[in-house]
Amino acid sequence: xxxxxxxxxxxxxxxxxxxxxxxxxxxxxxxxxxxxxxxxxxxxxxxxxxxxxxxxxxxxxxxxxxxxxxxxxxxxxxxxxxxxxxxxxxxxxxxxxxxxxxxxxxxxxxxxx
Amino acid sequence: xxxxxxxxxxxxxxxxxxxxxxxxxxxxxxxxxxxxxxxxxxxxxxxxxxxxxxxxxxxxxxxxxxxxxxxxxxxxxxxxxxxxxxxxxxxxxxxxxxxxxxxxxxxxxxxxxx
Numbered sequence: 721x722x723x724x725x726x727x728x729x730x731x732x733x734x735x736x737x738x739x740x741x742x743x744x745x746x747x748x749x750x751x752x753x754x755x756x757x758x759x760x761x762x763x764x765x766x767x768x769x770x771x772x773x774x775x776x777x778x779x780x781x782x783x784x785x786x787x788x789x790x791x792x793x794x795x796x797x798x799x800x801x802x803x804x805x806x807x808x809x810x811x812x813x814x815x816x817x818x819x820x821x822x823x824x825x826x827x828x829x830x831x832x833x
Numbered sequence: 834x835x836x837x838x839x840x841x842x843x844x845x846x847x848x849x850x851x852x853x854x855x856x857x858x859x860x861x862x863x864x865x866x867x868x869x870x871x872x873x874x875x876x877x878x879x880x881x882x883x884x885x886x887x888x889x890x891x892x893x894x895x896x897x898x899x900x901x902x903x904x905x906x907x908x909x910x911x912x913x914x915x916x917x918x919x920x921x922x923x924x925x926x927x928x929x930x931x932x933x934x935x936x937x938x939x940x941x942x943x944x945x946x947x
Binding site: 752756761762826 | 877936937938
């Protein structure tokens, strides 16, 4: 069964303390891996798409990387406004079925001032 | 500004009522989706559409129905709401290019059925 697993479930960091969030996936025929940010009571906000192993994308303090089995979201010198739930999702070749995203449960990140 | 809109943002309704959750996008996207998200849980796809007059059920079974009469509009309807339908409903759309699968989400509708 296709799965997306994110770890840790929750992470509390001090402002400026860099860390990484993990997303491991077991899917056949990965078409793309996506990172989203979700604030409480809001819809997910798109951050990155990664299509192939070795690919990297950066945006401000965030950097996403992809291997054949997992993706990392690296957060460098985070600020309190980076506090949110970070979601990982995959889109896979499904032979004619839905091309909806399969999501992990997310990592709840808290950055303390 | 191109965007995706959902109304209402919050809805509290009694059991047995018929409700329609609205979703509209101004991005010119052909594909639209509905996801359901319970607190602390993953988003699950419940409906999708590849264009006008195209609707399909997603991975998670849902008693809701959808329609796609106009490209920009993708409403979701519950004929008879039940407490088990209490959840957050998120609408999304994705672009027209073959290599772009990013989905952009609306703000969501939080539904409570009493």
